Amino acid sequence: MKDMVQFGIRIRHLRQQNNFSLRELGERSGVSYSFINSIENNRFNPSRETVIALADALRSADKDDLLLLAGFAPTEEEALDGPFGLSGSEVDDPEVSLFFKDFKNAPKERRDEMLRFWNFIKEQQMTRKPDSQQ
Structure with missing residues (x-):
């Protein structure tokens, strides 16, 4: 089930848990920090590739959980x-x-x-x- 508000909250929580700034997460994931900010504030919905890039950059993230939260299923x-x-x-x-x-x-x-x-x-x-x- 797609829940973009919870997805944004989860990304922010994981980013803060990893002690990453928006810019640092952007550098690690290849996603612009402004887009990550927009995701965290529920202004934009990420693509599947963006969700995977963020999950890979966030050490404690469960990729499948994030994909499901964003409305995507595993491949x-x-x-x-x-x-x-x-x-x-x-x-x-x-x-x-x-x-x-x-x-x-x-x-x-x-x-x-x-x-x-x-x-x-x-x-x-x-x-x-x-x-x-x-």
Whole structure:
């Protein structure tokens, strides 16, 4: 789901977390600092290539999360490798392996939906307190 306001907020947060000025992030990413400022302030929507360049320049950024937030899905090649950096053959749990198999064979719209759901679960896990039950 495209959420450009949250995307701009996330880019600003990651930039500040890395202690980069707008100009420094611009130099590292190859994206003009004024365009990055416009993205952070929700004046312009970046292209897929711009999102990837920013993610590569920001050390703590998850490229797939940023792509999804900006309304882009991973490339076909990335999707077929598995949305989580693993292929189905590398997973010991049969149910998880089935998920990867289903993902690989699903139409693009279904893969996008599966990726959004997976990222929702990841986000919930990151905000969960260590002592709370799932």
